[in-house]
Amino acid sequence: MSQADNNKKEILLHVKELKKHFPIRRGVFQRQVGAVQAVDGISFDIYKGETLGLVGESGCGKSTAGRTILQLLKPTEGEVFFNGDDLVSLKRGEMRKRRRHMQMIFQDPYASLNPRMQVGSIVSEPLNIHNIGNTASRTERVQELLGLVGLNPYFVKRYPHEFSGGQRQRIGIARALATNPSFIVADEPISALDVSIQAQVVNLLDDLKAELGLTYLFIAHDLSMVRYISDRVAVMYLGRIVEMGERDEVYDHPLHPYTQALLSAIPIPDPDVEATRKRIILEGDVPSPVNPPAGCRFNPRCSYATDICRQEDPEFRNLGTDNRLHMVACHHAEKFD
């Protein structure tokens, strides 16, 4: 995708200063004693037809971000504009109507399908809920969807337990596609699958995107997969986005020390190069999201940290060009350019 036409591209999803804090309550009166700041002020746009990869280690708030954007969790603060509507301020019923345009693919194919429902009713549920078509057209649509995701259309009367993990994930994808959504949040759709199946599912998602004109928010922690499928990449650390930009830009010229450390962990499929690969080993653990460090959230683990990092929260600023944004939240990012 050419970067020069960023301006011309239509914004499908606009997320502004989105926060999700989970209150921690203690004692008899359930007094709030603190909050897990799972997502703490993230802002980004997703353009129509692109895939934004959201990466970060476990517990950094990726999944919470995805769920909060779809209003499956009520945001603590912030705005989410989808096609111009602010989802956060919508009433429940209005929000429900809009759900047909935004769907989700889940991580665990064993937990995301109701074991008591036949594949046909699982896939047709969105059609029933949104009153799309009649019984006959729904049956036809379900079979079409199963064919689309590479499953035998005759499977409609089967139960989820009769399928393998990869097949179940395809059923989940078929369900997500049922209402012809324009936007799909894929919440680590491949991390529970076998490596050989991962490639199949990722290719399926990629093909479907081209065929149906979908837009993805692709949440993952597998960096090579994200590079393969994304147009742009956002890196999350402890509830914040620390770096975001065009895929190759981020992978080839990472500006944030955390991104550099993450990328250095990707094995290179060439034994000679691999032997000389230098890993940046991060010290310590991810700080608790209940009590994040002052200043830059990455400062306790960052080898470049200086006083300013411990005191001031870095601004999320653009170091790329206007047409080719490369956002980064680091005081010293220029040094790494």
Added chain:
Amino acid sequence: MSAVEPPVSLPKIGPDDLEAPPLSPGQMAWRRFRRHKMAMVSAVIVILLFLYSFAGMLAYSEAQANATETGMRLQGPSREHLFGTDTVGRDIMARTIYGGQISLFIALTAVTLETVIGILVGATAGYYGGKIDSILMRFTEAVLIIPQLFLLIVMAKFFGGQVPDIHIFGRTFSGSVITIILIIGLTSWMYLARIVRAEFLSLKENEFILAAKAVGTPHREIIFKHILPNSIAPIVVSATLGVANAILAEAYISFLGLGVQPPTATWGNMLDGSYNYIETAPWLWIFPGLLILLTVLSINFVGDGLRDALDPRSRAI
């Protein structure tokens, strides 16, 4: 690495052509149930008991069951009166038949009531959580700590005789039957409510519930279409065992003379008064007592079998 297989010319298929699943969860449960010998035998006994109570109507009319003949009082089992006669000369066999109908009717409707209340309370508490959960569960516990027998007696005393007779299936049920059903139903839903709540608490965290929410499924449908079918196993088991308990509860109250009023017979009130004749006329209590014992025992075994068959966590195969 297959690319998307496009839906190339799907053959037109009707609903009948669709391949049937190898085994539905229900069929698998039936297979496991069949392996449980005690439960199978008990299920047959339960069916026979129902047959005895309902097919017995062909042999005796209700009038016969209630007809007194003081000249024939306290006769032992004989050719005319297979189970003997009671203190006012009524045929005990006829009375166990009609009494069985009432006892089973009471038990089944009371359990239905109990299950409905239990599911509603448990599902609401478990699904919505928070304050609603706290209020409902504290209320459940409050009802639970009052001994059931005490509640039964107080409520029986309080409601007794206030409900008019009703007519269903061309028969007259004394108002006391309705009272007993309400009393048993209203005093035994608590355990079920707790079971349902626990099931809901764990099931609602599943990703398929989140998936349903992402689709836009309303709460009510999530509760009844997604969560309830998955918690059906413990509910069925608990309801089955509830039938046995309801029969016993009816027997208690009727034995204490607070239950269904004569001349309407139940297995319970047939025992009432027979304790004066424990030695002199044992047929007075042996037959209704045996029927209660048999019913309660077999229903409990069926419940055990159902638990093994339906609850995958206790699956021993």
